[in-house]
Amino acid sequence: MASTTSESTVVTGLTKPATEPLLSIRNIAKHFGKNIVLRDISLDIAEGEFLTILGESGSGKTTLVRIIAGFETANSGQLWMSGERLDPLPPYRRRVNTVFQHYALFPHLTVEQNVAYGLRVAKLSDAEIVSRVEQALSMVKMKEYARSKPAKISGGQQQRVALARALINRPRLLLLDEPLSALDANLRRQMQVELKSLQREVGIAFLFVTHDQEEAMVMSDRIALLRSGELEQVATPREIYRRPATAYTAQFIGHTNLLPADIKDGVARYKSLSWPVQLPDGPALFSLRPENIRLAGISNDPIGDAVRFRGKLRHHAFHGASELLQIEHADGLVLWVRIRSSGGGWHGDLEFEFSPNDAAPVRESQTRD
Amino acid sequence: MFSRAYRAAVTVPPLLWVTVLLLIPYLLMFCYSFWSVSMAQTVVHSWTLDNYRELLRVNVYWQTLFRSMWIAARVMLFSLLLGYPLAYYLSFHAGKRKDLFYQLVIIPLWVSYLVRAYAWKTILGSEGVLNTLLQYVHVTTHPLGFLLYSPFAVVLTLTHIYTPFTILPIYASLEHIPRALVEASHDLGGSPSQTFWRVIFPLSIPGVLAGATFAFVLSLGDFLAPLLLGGPSGIMISNIVVSLFGAAYNWPLGAAISLCMLVLVVGLLFISERLEKKWSFT
Numbered sequence A: 001m002a003s004t005t006s007e008s009t010v011v012t013g014l015t016k017p018a019t020e021p022l023l024s025i026r027n028i029a030k031h032f033g034k035n036i037v038l039r040d041i042s043l044d045i046a047e048g049e050f051l052t053i054l055g056e057s058g059s060g061k062t063t064l065v066r067i068i069a070g071f072e073t074a075n076s077g078q079l080w081m082s083g084e085r086l087d088p089l090p091p092y093r094r095r096v097n098t099v100f101q102h103y104a105l106f107p108h109l110t111v112e113q114n115v116a117y118g119l120r121v122a123k124l125s126d127a128e129i130v131s132r133v134e135q136a137l138s139m140v141k142m143k144e145y146a147r148s149k150p151a152k153i154s155g156g157q158q159q160r161v162a163l164a165r166a167l168i169n170r171p172r173l174l175l176l177d178e179p180l181s182a183l184d185a186n187l188r189r190q191m192q193v194e195l196k197s198l199q200r201e202v203g204i205a206f207l208f209v210t211h212d213q214e215e216a217m218v219m220s221d222r223i224a225l226l227r228s229g230e231l232e233q234v235a236t237p238r239e240i241y242r243r244p245a246t247a248y249t250a251q252f253i254g255h256t257n258l259l260p261a262d263i264k265d266g267v268a269r270y271k272s273l274s275w276p277v278q279l280p281d282g283p284a285l286f287s288l289r290p291e292n293i294r295l296a297g298i299s300n301d302p303i304g305d306a307v308r309f310r311g312k313l314r315h316h317a318f319h320g321a322s323e324l325l326q327i328e329h330a331d332g333l334v335l336w337v338r339i340r341s342s343g344g345g346w347h348g349d350l351e352f353e354f355s356p357n358d359a360a361p362v363r364e365s366q367t368r369d
Numbered sequence B: 001m002f003s004r005a006y007r008a009a010v011t012v013p014p015l016l017w018v019t020v021l022l023l024i025p026y027l028l029m030f031c032y033s034f035w036s037v038s039m040a041q042t043v044v045h046s047w048t049l050d051n052y053r054e055l056l057r058v059n060v061y062w063q064t065l066f067r068s069m070w071i072a073a074r075v076m077l078f079s080l081l082l083g084y085p086l087a088y089y090l091s092f093h094a095g096k097r098k099d100l101f102y103q104l105v106i107i108p109l110w111v112s113y114l115v116r117a118y119a120w121k122t123i124l125g126s127e128g129v130l131n132t133l134l135q136y137v138h139v140t141t142h143p144l145g146f147l148l149y150s151p152f153a154v155v156l157t158l159t160h161i162y163t164p165f166t167i168l169p170i171y172a173s174l175e176h177i178p179r180a181l182v183e184a185s186h187d188l189g190g191s192p193s194q195t196f197w198r199v200i201f202p203l204s205i206p207g208v209l210a211g212a213t214f215a216f217v218l219s220l221g222d223f224l225a226p227l228l229l230g231g232p233s234g235i236m237i238s239n240i241v242v243s244l245f246g247a248a249y250n251w252p253l254g255a256a257i258s259l260c261m262l263v264l265v266v267g268l269l270f271i272s273e274r275l276e277k278k279w280s281f282t
Helices: A061-069 A111-121 A126-139 A155-167 A185-202 A213-219 A237-242 A247-252 B004-032 B050-057 B059-092 B095-110 B113-124 B129-136 B151-175 B179-187 B192-220 B224-230 B237-245 B251-278
Strands: A023-032 A035-045 A050-055 A076-081 A096-099 A173-177 A205-210 A222-227 A230-235 A257-264 A267-270 A273-276 A282-288 A293-295 A307-318 A322-328 A334-340 A349-354 A359-362
Touching (some): A035 A230, A050 A213, A061 A096, A096 B179, A247 A359, A273 A307, A293 A334, A307 A334, B004 B251, B050 B251, B059 B151, B059 B192, B095 B151, B179 B192, B192 B251, B237 B251
Parallel strands (some): A050 A205, A173 A205
Antiparallel strands (some): A023 A035, A222 A230, A307 A322
């Protein structure tokens, strides 16, 4: 594989930075025996960017970061960092550091010895090591645990130590392999905020791996959605949510209604629904988010050319701030609708409306093994 | 809750076993070591410290004990030097051949100790394989005498016999090291040798201690290898104990020496266990 172009058909989203990308992943492919894990991945990461690789388990996301860290070798393709080949270097020569899923703290070393590890093996002076370790530990608020062994501190604290240990080496790129998956929900939300603000503070590019779409949305500058070893879409969280490129993206990121419509003369039709589009004739798939549908006639902010439909409540789930309703129309049309919580008590025929602009055309996702 | 009958059924047999086969013999040995032998070679059942005085007075006893410890120390060292790299290779680099190599390490343990000791006799003897070969390729003109019936032969044979006992615990401790720790070290800039000395070796210390203890303690009490291959200069303490209980018919003195060795070995096991605990993290 000697391809030097880094353009990929699936890369959309941010306009490419004018400067050279920090890391350029070019046509990376990897298989373990007959099991193909990654096929032709191309992706650029900019300086200071928070990029999330999002995917289900088995999508190949961990393999991709392990290739970048140097623990696995790709079968084809190249990695470039700031204009230099990265992939021939062993892991210990790459200016990339990793926060491991289960932290991988050295159990025989104290917190401060763990954090100092990278500087020790680089044979820095004791004075510099001491001051940088202190700085790193106060950055993650772990100074008072400096002399503790990893087994004596909590999961969240271990997480912080792992972060300090990786960042103290001032890497160009920090890889985070599902670092929050072992934490409970509250701590996780708190760490998401902390991680994001820490990333802004240090200005180091983060490549974050997760299977949790909400986590990806909250933290990332861009999300790269990986599916069975291929990139499905790369875009900002807003764009990937509002304009999902494929049906898979629309369903994986958030909750959606998929409408397999037929277009004829600028009008899309699906069952009893019809709305104007500016697309050529033929079958087309649309994604309509549940929160873009609302009860008709209760808002004093009318939608111009609203599409209206009536239906009966079939199922209803209370989510706190919002409620999810499953509405069934007489012709068998079933749609999910998210509305703000109210007193409840819906019954009989209800009327709903949505704006045609919110029905986003998506590509059919290819079916793969 | 378990019934009384059940609890009795599971606890009494092992307790009985330990009492009849371990505690009572040790107690007897303890008593014997404070008794003495009359001129008519009958055991006199009156308490005395003479046996212990004899041990301190007669040079050959404690000299032999020190020689045994020195032989055991060398066996321990060579077993570790041979065993560690092998265990390391097995755990980190053998890949698919791991099981095969593991079996190859174990197989010698199925072969009788006596057979292996005799095998060394045919290799090291003056008409043996090694001497014949050395003369054939003109390295020497005469058979090398130090090869057999010497401490060298004993150390060599015991190292061969006890190396598997060091490999297995070291291998087990290496297998317990999470591979993510090795990756983390590389990730943080640690070269392979830095990773070995700063992460892998410290985490394998419990296995090294266990292996070292096996090799040392088992060699210290060995009597077959010195009997078959040691010659007069390779006599070890157990040979003396055997002859005291046998030909010399001085059970009390033999018991006193045995008791000293027992105290030594128990002390070593105790220290080794404390150290292993201190170094176990994984």
